[in-house]
Amino acid sequence: MLPETLQPLLTVMDLVAVAVFAVTGAIVASRKEMDIVGFLWLGTITGIGGGTVRDLLLGVPVFWMREPIYVVTAIMVSIAVYFTAHLAQSRYRVLLWLDAVGLAMVTVVGTAKGLDAGAGPVNAIVMGVITASLGGIIRDILGHEPSIILRREIYVTASLVGALVYVAAIGMGADRAFAAAFGFAVAFVIRGLAMTYAWSLPTYRSRPGAPPRNEG
Amino acid sequence: MLPETLQPLLTVMDLVAVAVFAVTGAIVASRKEMDIVGFLWLGTITGIGGGTVRDLLLGVPVFWMREPIYVVTAIMVSIAVYFTAHLAQSRYRVLLWLDAVGLAMVTVVGTAKGLDAGAGPVNAIVMGVITASLGGIIRDILGHEPSIILRREIYVTASLVGALVYVAAIGMGADRAFAAAFGFAVAFVIRGLAMTYAWSLPTYRSRPGAPPRNEG
Amino acid sequence: MLPETLQPLLTVMDLVAVAVFAVTGAIVASRKEMDIVGFLWLGTITGIGGGTVRDLLLGVPVFWMREPIYVVTAIMVSIAVYFTAHLAQSRYRVLLWLDAVGLAMVTVVGTAKGLDAGAGPVNAIVMGVITASLGGIIRDILGHEPSIILRREIYVTASLVGALVYVAAIGMGADRAFAAAFGFAVAFVIRGLAMTYAWSLPTYRSRPGAPPRNEG
Numbered sequence: 001m002l003p004e005t006l007q008p009l010l011t012v013m014d015l016v017a018v019a020v021f022a023v024t025g026a027i028v029a030s031r032k033e034m035d036i037v038g039f040l041w042l043g044t045i046t047g048i049g050g051g052t053v054r055d056l057l058l059g060v061p062v063f064w065m066r067e068p069i070y071v072v073t074a075i076m077v078s079i080a081v082y083f084t085a086h087l088a089q090s091r092y093r094v095l096l097w098l099d100a101v102g103l104a105m106v107t108v109v110g111t112a113k114g115l116d117a118g119a120g121p122v123n124a125i126v127m128g129v130i131t132a133s134l135g136g137i138i139r140d141i142l143g144h145e146p147s148i149i150l151r152r153e154i155y156v157t158a159s160l161v162g163a164l165v166y167v168a169a170i171g172m173g174a175d176r177a178f179a180a181a182f183g184f185a186v187a188f189v190i191r192g193l194a195m196t197y198a199w200s201l202p203t204y205r206s207r208p209g210a211p212p213r214n215e216g
Numbered sequence: 217m218l219p220e221t222l223q224p225l226l227t228v229m230d231l232v233a234v235a236v237f238a239v240t241g242a243i244v245a246s247r248k249e250m251d252i253v254g255f256l257w258l259g260t261i262t263g264i265g266g267g268t269v270r271d272l273l274l275g276v277p278v279f280w281m282r283e284p285i286y287v288v289t290a291i292m293v294s295i296a297v298y299f300t301a302h303l304a305q306s307r308y309r310v311l312l313w314l315d316a317v318g319l320a321m322v323t324v325v326g327t328a329k330g331l332d333a334g335a336g337p338v339n340a341i342v343m344g345v346i347t348a349s350l351g352g353i354i355r356d357i358l359g360h361e362p363s364i365i366l367r368r369e370i371y372v373t374a375s376l377v378g379a380l381v382y383v384a385a386i387g388m389g390a391d392r393a394f395a396a397a398f399g400f401a402v403a404f405v406i407r408g409l410a411m412t413y414a415w416s417l418p419t420y421r422s423r424p425g426a427p428p429r430n431e432g
Numbered sequence: 433m434l435p436e437t438l439q440p441l442l443t444v445m446d447l448v449a450v451a452v453f454a455v456t457g458a459i460v461a462s463r464k465e466m467d468i469v470g471f472l473w474l475g476t477i478t479g480i481g482g483g484t485v486r487d488l489l490l491g492v493p494v495f496w497m498r499e500p501i502y503v504v505t506a507i508m509v510s511i512a513v514y515f516t517a518h519l520a521q522s523r524y525r526v527l528l529w530l531d532a533v534g535l536a537m538v539t540v541v542g543t544a545k546g547l548d549a550g551a552g553p554v555n556a557i558v559m560g561v562i563t564a565s566l567g568g569i570i571r572d573i574l575g576h577e578p579s580i581i582l583r584r585e586i587y588v589t590a591s592l593v594g595a596l597v598y599v600a601a602i603g604m605g606a607d608r609a610f611a612a613a614f615g616f617a618v619a620f621v622i623r624g625l626a627m628t629y630a631w632s633l634p635t636y637r638s639r640p641g642a643p644p645r646n647e648g
Binding site: 029030033034035036037039040041044052056061062064065068071072082141142144 | 272273274275335336338339342349353357362363371372373376416417418419420
């Protein structure tokens with residue numbers, strides 16, 4: 001599969017991820033009982049924030065400046081959530097699963113863009129993780145919610161492993177479509193399993209080799 | 217009126233807006249009883265923050281890097297507020313009205329810069345809104361105040377409508393000075409009326425078509 | 433001393449500063465009992481955050497995109513702190529003194545990079561201060577700690593004076609190595625003395641010429 005033929009797929013994935021992240025931003029706005037403009041701000045910044053920072057770091061044009069479709073998508077999604085979020089029976093579960101899809105998608109897209117822009121493997125992985133988590137971090141700061149990096153669950157980890165898998169697959173000569181599908185699947189499965197079984201990484205206090213609590 | 221003859225006006229408006237926003241940042245610093253360096257930080261970042269992010273997104277040189285006058289203005293304003301804020305009888309009202317002037321000005325300047333840099337109408341409006349509100353959002357995060365997007369008042373909305381008016385006027389062939397004056401007036405009047413009459417948009421809970429509270 | 437021969441020194445100082453700031457980020461992660469990924473995020477963003485914003489503002493390539501050594505250093509430091517922070521008898525004192533070294537180093541490096549990129553003296557000083565303090569500000573926002581600009585101690589001030597000294601020395605024809613050493617020493621000594629003797633600047637309430645408290 002030629003890189004050119006993959007481009008539309010990456011664009012579609014980017015668009016789906018923007019929409020999905022915008023939903024998570026707008027749902028936070030609904031929990032905070034914001035007005036429609038709050039929905040627009042939080043939906044849009046969550047949808048495009050991670051990719052924006054990635055592009056600024058890479059020194060390439062910001063992806064949504066050339067094509068208004070991304071911002072328009074985020075705006076329409078935010079408005080739709082404003083009027084329909086009450087229909088969702090279990091907002092929180094929906095939020096989490098949508099977020100897992102978006103997480104896996106933008107991890108792959110972000111890592112791929114990093115490699116394309118000439119970043120080495122380490123920085124490409126950092127680009128994937130930034131794209132996947134920075135929108136959510138900004139969302140949580142603006143919505144005054146505990147940040148995803150403070151919560152003790154497997155979130156950024158899923159993105160980190162997915163990005164690693166993508167870079168490793170490319171490094172071993174896999175074609176981009178396979179590497180993308182593999183990286184997506186790994187990130188999504190890790191996040192999904194972590195949610196289902198409430199997995200978490202050991203925290204500082206409970207890490208291997210930590211002294212007993214009363215010595216700390 | 218030729219675009220070249222408008223340039224000095226845009227520069228003056230930018231400078232006034234930087235000064236006005238720096239005042240709002242420094243007043244937050246006074247409420248938090250910061251030291252002079254806190255005033256400098258909060259005044260300067262509020263004054264130039266929104267325009268800085270706008271320029272980074274547009275991929276143009278950051279407006280204050282070439283001309284130190286903006287940073288110098290923000291610094292002098294912050295120092296002045298440190299020594300004089302106690303003279304203002306009603307700090308909060310002054311803050312709000314100054315902020316409304318700055319809001320309307322940078323909305324127009326930001327939207328105009330967006331169009332000039334080749335952004336389409338949607339993204340130009342986003343540029344105007346970002347320039348107008350991001351400095352204040354950063355100010356509120358750093359000052360540990362509730363963010364303007366959490367408060368239920370017409371603020372970003374005024375900027376949004378002003379930016380829309382500017383883009384629509386340009387689109388209908390108006391000259392830039394007229395479009396700028398019209399956009400400024402609309403944003404300022406909406407914000408002023410909203411403050412005077414305590415207007416607000418319906419929140420998520422009270423939006424049209426929302427289920428009664430006990431179903432939510 | 434020729435600028436070319438100074439370049440390796442600046443790179444080493446940058447690297448030391450990244451490591452030192454990463455330690456402060458990781459120690460905040462340990463206080464918040466985060467997991468390893470939280471350590472990585474907070475360590476890395478604190479280590480490279482200030483310099484990243486500096487480079488974006490200057491319009492030059494972000495320093496760690498070309499050379500993965502910076503990110504790798506921040507990652508390794510964060511992991512090391514995850515496993516060893518409990519060994520430090522007095523984490524907080526160590527944190528403060530390491531931070532003072534990093535503060536002084538990146539002030540000089542940031543100011544020098546500002547001048548090199550064509551910024552005027554005022555903006556070069558701003559670049560130094562941003563490089564020195566923005567990583568810590570982001571760290572405190574993400575770690576939900578009171579920001580360094582809210583705390584009433586001499587911190588940003590030390591950076592400000594160090595940057596001023598560097599710019600003044602260069603302006604008076606000093607060679608870069610001397611100016612760098614002088615700026616570093618001044619910033620470090622001010623910060624060190626401020627910590628030792630608990631110096632602070634007058635706050636807004638207690639500034640010279642302020643009205644008595646009951647009039648305020």
